[in-house]
Amino acid sequence: MSQPAPRRRAPRNSLSADLIVDRALGLLDAKGPGAFSMRALAEDLGVGTMALYTYFRGKDEIFRAARDRVLAAYRPPSTSGNWDEQLRAVCLAMYELFIGRPAVLHLLAQGHAEGDFADAATVTMERILLLLRQSGLGREEAARAAGTLLRYTIGSALREVRDCGMPGQIETMRVRMASLSPALHPTVTDLAPELATVLSDGVGQYTFGLDLILAGLQGLAAHAAD
Known part of the structure; x- marks a missing residue:
């Protein structure tokens, strides 16, 4: 039986608000807001969920940052x-x-x-x-x-x-x-x-x-x- 692929982890000290928004946009594009969670985002980044709260107070704040990132360029x-x-x-x-x-x-x-x-x-x-x-x-x-x-x-x-x-x-x-x-x-x-x-x-x-x-x-x- 094949083993599951190891979870990607963010390099030490590389986590940032910009990286979080980048990955959040990727998850939102792929699955939409309904399937989005702080836990899923943390797993994608390879960090603990609480690490995200150092930068954002919750997913609604991440949603606003992701939305503004795209609209600001338009x-x-x-x-x-x-x-x-x-x-x-x-x-x-x-x-x-x-x-x-x-x-x-x-x-x-x-x-x-x-x-x-x-x-x-x-x-x-x-x-x-x-x-x-x-x-x-x-x-x-x-x-x-x-x-x-x-x-x-x-x-x-x-x-x-x-x-x-x-x-x-x-x-x-x-x-x-x-x-x-x-x-x-x-x-x-x-x-x-x-x-x-x-x-x-x-x-x-x-x-x-x-x-x-x-x-x-x-x-x-x-x-x-x-």
Whole structure:
């Protein structure tokens, strides 16, 4: 019988707040906040659980530090082009941030978004609203458009992260579509290859939907100008 691999231990005197946050982000990306514990983090670092409390008072404080580490590095991109081109770049960058660091997305989804996150989110909201107002949209239209873009972006990122964590679910959907009766579901079975492609193309599906939203906003802006 093979012996279990020895637990990795942190080199003597190497433990630091930065190292703890690094490992916490790794655990959160892999398993999400629900499976996170101080004990699991300590085991990953190869230290006793109490050693973590030298740097942080508990997991909520680690969550905030992990979240702020990622968000502090994010800035809405400053791009050239028309307002809709710039808005597309901002939303796409936000989507890529979330799917690239599922830890932050998990924290937001589970309500760990209070406090300083409001400041980080306001920077992006300011950029989005400014571009929408520059398009000529009215006050309420700009506010509703911003809400639509944010909900669509965060929701799409959540779906992508979930699907990546459960690849079997995508295969199950493919098998189910293949088993459908062409007589009862002619359109679904006819488009089954295309639907299967959509299931595994998260970024492509997101940008397709984003472009549809932006096309609608272009129409609103043109109507406002008239």
